[in-house]
Amino acid sequence: MKNPQKAIPVSIISSLLACCGAYCSVSIIITLMVPYYDMDHDAPLPIAFKQVGYTVAQWIISVGKSMADGSLCWFNFYYFFWLNQNLLLLIS
Numbered sequence: 001m002k003n004p005q006k007a008i009p010v011s012i013i014s015s016l017l018a019c020c021g022a023y024c025s026v027s028i029i030i031t032l033m034v035p036y037y038d039m040d041h042d043a044p045l046p047i048a049f050k051q052v053g054y055t056v057a058q059w060i061i062s063v064g065k066s067m068a069d070g071s072l073c074w075f076n077f078y079y080f081f082w083l084n085q086n087l088l089l090l091i092s
Contacts, residue, residue: 001007030039030048040047046065049057 026045030045034048034051038051046058046061049055049061
């Protein structure tokens with residue numbers, strides 16, 4: 001990287017724009033698929049695909065969300081275990 005003072009802000013802004021674009025695209029497409037008042041507020045994405053008839057996409061999204069939640073639980077378990085051990089070392 002030749003000029004990090006220029007490259008880092010550009011990469012931060014471009015990644016924020018990419019995430020914003022992906023989020024807006026998904027919400028626009030889901031709203032065009034199923035009217036807003038028919039969406040389930042607990043799980044709008046899988047239920048929208050179920051209402052349209054794409055049950056395979058519903059299951060893929062549901063399994064992906066479950067796997068993401070599981071990995072987050074494992075990460076939090078590891079992090080809190082590590083944090084408690086280091087705090088005990090600081091106290092003693």
